Amino acid sequence: MPTPSAPLPDDLAGLHDAVVGWFDDHARDLPWRGTAEVLPEPWPVLVSELMLQQTPVVRVLPVFEAWMERWPTPADLAAEPSSEAVRAWGRLGYPRRALRLHAAAVAITTEHDGRVPDDHAALLSLPGVGEYTAAAVASFAFGQRHAVMDTNVRRVLARVVLGQAYPSTSVTAAERRLAQALLPADDAHRWAAATMELGALVCTARAPRCDVCPVADRCRWLALGRPDHDGPPRRGQAWAGTDRQCRGRLLAVLRDATDPVPKAALDAVWEDGAQRERCLDALLDEGLAQVHSDGKFSL
DNA sequence: TACGCGTGGTG
DNA sequence: TCACCAAGCGT
Numbered sequence: 001m002p003t004p005s006a007p008l009p010d011d012l013a014g015l016h017d018a019v020v021g022w023f024d025d026h027a028r029d030l031p032w033r034g035t036a037e038v039l040p041e042p043w044p045v046l047v048s049e050l051m052l053q054q055t056p057v058v059r060v061l062p063v064f065e066a067w068m069e070r071w072p073t074p075a076d077l078a079a080e081p082s083s084e085a086v087r088a089w090g091r092l093g094y095p096r097r098a099l100r101l102h103a104a105a106v107a108i109t110t111e112h113d114g115r116v117p118d119d120h121a122a123l124l125s126l127p128g129v130g131e132y133t134a135a136a137v138a139s140f141a142f143g144q145r146h147a148v149m150d151t152n153v154r155r156v157l158a159r160v161v162l163g164q165a166y167p168s169t170s171v172t173a174a175e176r177r178l179a180q181a182l183l184p185a186d187d188a189h190r191w192a193a194a195t196m197e198l199g200a201l202v203c204t205a206r207a208p209r210c211d212v213c214p215v216a217d218r219c220r221w222l223a224l225g226r227p228d229h230d231g232p233p234r235r236g237q238a239w240a241g242t243d244r245q246c247r248g249r250l251l252a253v254l255r256d257a258t259d260p261v262p263k264a265a266l267d268a269v270w271e272d273g274a275q276r277e278r279c280l281d282a283l284l285d286e287g288l289a290q291v292h293s294d295g296k297f298s299l
Numbered sequence: 300t301a302c303g304c305g306t307g308g309t310g
Numbered sequence: 311t312c313a314c315c316a317a318g319c320g321t
Contacts (some may be wrong), residue, residue, distance in 0.1 A: 048310075052317040059307075093305030093316095100319080102300050130319050136315060150317045196317065202316090205315060206310060237303090 008181055009161060015218060016184045018189060022214035023194035026201065031089065032063065033140075033193075042116035044068055044139035049085025050101045055092050057200070063090050075114050077105035083299040086288060087255055095251060099287055100128025118142045136192070145188035147179035153192070157182070157201060163220035165229040166205070167281075246270050246279040247262045251299075254289055260296035 009015050024036065032048035034040035047067060051060045067088055077085065078116040082102040089098035104126040110117055116137065117123055123134040134148035154167035157178060167175065184191050204208045210216050210226075221227070239245055249269040253261060270276040280297075283289040291297055 049317065053317055054304090054318060055306080056316050073300075091306060093307080094318090096304070097319085126320070132318060136317070148317090151315090152317065175320080232313080235302090236315095237305095238307090242303090244304055244306095251305085 008178075009217070009218060012182065012184075015160075015182075015215060018200055018214045018218070019191050019194045020187070023197055025188070026124075027193070027197055027199075028057075029069075031061070036190075039143050039189075040141055041118075043072075043074055044117070044135060045137050045141040046104070046116055046129075046133075047101065048099050049136050050104075050128050051092060053133070054094060054098060059092060063088070063092055073114065074108040074116065077102060078109040082287060083290070086299050089254075090255070095288055096266050096286065103127040104129065116141070118144075120144070120146065139189040139192045143189050145183060146192070147176060147183060148192035148196065149175070149179050150196060150199075152196045152203075153179070155205065156199045156203045159208075159221035160215055160219045163224050163227070164231075165221065165227060166231070166234070168231065169234070175259055213266040243275065243279050243282075246272075246275055247283060250276070250280060250283060251288065254297060254299045257298070259297040260292050260294070263294055266297060 003234050027033070028046075032040060032044045036291075040198065042063075043134055048064055050061065051064055051067075071080075080102075082099055085098040085102040086095050089095050092098075112122070118138065118141075119128075120134050120138045123129050123137050124131070129137070131141055132148065132150050133150045136150070138144040139146050149171060149231060151167075154171070155177065157175070158164045158167040161178065161182075182191075196215070202213050208226075210219070210222050213219065213222075216222055250266055253265055253269055257265070266280060267273075267276065280289065286293060289299060
C-alpha cells in the first residue's frame, strides 16, 4: 500500500470522533437510512442511491416513497415493463437511471435470487452501479468497510486535509489512497455516512458554514484563510439548444400522456427538425421511447 | 480521459 | 440575474 502524498491529520481518532459525534446529533432522518443500531434494508438503499445520483435529496424524497410503496422488492419492479419505471421516475432527471434501476432489478431477480448482493464486485456489475454506488450500498446496507467517495466526501477531504477549496475534476489515485488511509478500523460505514452528511449540510460547495463545523479547529483550508480554487476552471453544462434540452422536451410529452401520442405532438415541442429526429431516434434506441404499429409514440 | 446525459433550486 | 451545483455512470 503506497503512502498518501499528503500528510495525514495527526489526530485521526479525534477527527473521527468529531465528525461521527456531530452526525449522531445532526443527521437528517431520511427514509432510506437505518438507525445507529440497525442497518437499513439494501433494496431501499440501492433505489435511493440511483435516484440521488446528481439529484438533490428534497426532490428524491416523494418519488422514493411512491416507488417503494409500489415496488417493495426487486422482483416487484422486475415484473413490470421498464416504461413503468421511466414514468414513475417523474422529473428526477437523467431518466436513463430509471432504465438502469429496472435492469438492475431484473439482474438481481434472475442472477441473485432476488436479493441485493452484498459483494462489492457483484454490486459493481449491476447496471447503473459504479464505484461510488457499490461502495455506498456495501457500506450503508451491509456495514462493510469501504472508501465511499461522492462529491460531498471529496470536498470535505479536499478542504480539511488538503487545504483546497474543491477536489480535482476526477478522482485521482492519491485521493483514493487518502480516503482509504482515513477509514477508521471500526464502524467505517458510520464515518462514510457522517462525512457525506457533513459535506451536504455544513461543508457545502458555495456557502460553507464553518462557524458551526465540528472540525473547524482542525481544517487546513480554514486555517489557510479559505483560499480560492486554483485548479482548472470547473466546466459548466451547456443547456439551451442542446440535445439534452430537446430530449427532455420529447420525454415530457410522453411522460405526461396516458396514451400513445401522434408524431405531431412531438414535432410541436421542438423547432429544429433534424435535431428533433436525431434525438427521437436516440430515445428509441436507448429504450426510453417506443414507436407503435399505428405510428404513435409512448414511453 | 472527457464528454453527454435532465431538472430545478440558489447565492 | 444566471452560472453553478446536486449521494455519478457509461462510453
